[in-house]
Amino acid sequence: MALRWCLRGLALGRAIGSSSSRLQLQQSTNNALFSARSLPQALQWWRSRADAPLPPSSPLPLIHLPPPDESKHRGSAEGDPLTFSAFSSSIDEVEVAKFAAIADTWWDSEGPFKPLHSMNPTRLSFIRSALCRHFGRDPNCAKPLEGLKIVDVGCGGGILSEPLARMGAVVTGIDAVEKNIKIANLHAELDPVTSSIEYRCATAEKMAEEEQTFDAVISLEVIEHVSDPAGFCKSLGDLAVPDGAIVISTINRTIRSYAVTIVAAEYILGWLPKGTHQWSSFVTPEELVLIMQRASISVQEMAGFVYNPLTGEWSLSDDTSVNYVACGIKRNP
Numbered sequence: 364m365a366l367r368w369c370l371r372g373l374a375l376g377r378a379i380g381s382s383s384s385r386l387q388l389q390q391s392t393n394n395a396l397f398s399a400r401s402l403p404q405a406l407q408w409w410r411s412r413a414d415a416p417l418p419p420s421s422p423l424p425l426i427h428l429p430p431p432d433e434s435k436h437r438g439s440a441e442g443d444p445l446t447f448s449a450f451s452s453s454i455d456e457v458e459v460a461k462f463a464a465i466a467d468t469w470w471d472s473e474g475p476f477k478p479l480h481s482m483n484p485t486r487l488s489f490i491r492s493a494l495c496r497h498f499g500r501d502p503n504c505a506k507p508l509e510g511l512k513i514v515d516v517g518c519g520g521g522i523l524s525e526p527l528a529r530m531g532a533v534v535t536g537i538d539a540v541e542k543n544i545k546i547a548n549l550h551a552e553l554d555p556v557t558s559s560i561e562y563r564c565a566t567a568e569k570m571a572e573e574e575q576t577f578d579a580v581i582s583l584e585v586i587e588h589v590s591d592p593a594g595f596c597k598s599l600g601d602l603a604v605p606d607g608a609i610v611i612s613t614i615n616r617t618i619r620s621y622a623v624t625i626v627a628a629e630y631i632l633g634w635l636p637k638g639t640h641q642w643s644s645f646v647t648p649e650e651l652v653l654i655m656q657r658a659s660i661s662v663q664e665m666a667g668f669v670y671n672p673l674t675g676e677w678s679l680s681d682d683t684s685v686n687y688v689a690c691g692i693k694r695n696p
């Protein structure tokens with residue numbers, strides 16, 4: 364069984380390296396990491412800003428959808444709660460079905476999305492710092508992302524889109540699951556500041572096809588759930604303006620990530636429904652750097668997110684063995 368997981372995990376590495384030998388892959392990956400900002404340097408810069416105040420957090424009322432209007436949906440693609448298959452190739456139907464099944468719980472901070480809620484302040488700090496540095500903003504002001512056009516790809520119920528809007532960004536949130544978008548809209552409408560967020564049931568490739576572009580493209584904890592990580596990354600790159608920023612977070616494919624995100628989070632602590640994660644779909648930092656490079660994105664910063672079980676808090680770290688994030692810049696064509 365373990366061998367089968369290992370082989371499936373290695374398939375991604377093989378797929379992205381199919382045109383080059385193992386040695387070449389390793390070499391170009393090392394070069395990519397070398398040309399990126401060094402981790403200790405990035406973290407030092409980052410920590411010096413980590414105490415900047417976060418925007419006020421929103422109350423977390425639970426959002427429940429009304430029962431579907433059968434007459435409206437009957438006979439149309441919308442009748443299927445997932446409503447995705449017509450336009451996308453990045454969609455893994457099994458994966459999105461899992462998210463559709465728990466869409467009602469997005470704003471339950473003790474529910475299946477508890478880890479994302481608890482990670483949110485740390486990942487927002489990273490995003491704010493990285494974007495402020497790139498766009499020359501003051502991370503300590505009330506609205507550091509004022510006017511920046513940002514797309515949150517795979518936004519779910521909007522738990523990241525909302526604080527981005529509070530930081531002044533002009534946010535578009537997209538997700539492959541229609542039900543997530545409905546939940547996100549209902550929750551955003553509770554606050555005039557977040558009601559400006561534009562939510563759409565769409566994929567990155569659909570938006571890229573429409574030639575939509577953004578100053579920053581953010582996709583957290585999504586790439587490990589898509590059918591074609593490299594193609595998905597290419598679409599994220601296509602959505603960014605030249606010199607725009609792309610932020611991607613995911614889970615590394617290590618023994619430790621298996622123990623933490625599957626054995627502990629799904630089976631022992633019961634934080635996530637069993638089967639939420641497929642270890643073989645996790646992406647190593649080397650693979651991520653490589654597919655970002657191939658999508659014309661230069662990786663500038665990378666950091667790990669580390670959970671402290673004693674305090675229940677997350678922090679930034681140079682330990683990328685489980686959860687980590689990368690920020691890159693779209694190269695000029």
Ligand SMILES: C[S@@+](CC[C@H](N)C(=O)[O-])C[C@H]1O[C@@H](n2cnc3c(N)ncnc32)[C@H](O)[C@@H]1O
Pocket residue numbers: 451453454455458459462463479516517518519520522523537538539540543565566567582583584585588589590
């Ligand atoms: C683990 S959740 C992350 C949600 C959000 N990004 C966050 O971190 O708070 C993954 C989300 O990606 C969405 N998703 C999965 N595949 C997708 C795809 N191909 N295109 C767009 N969204 C997708 C799911 O519906 C789900 O809402």
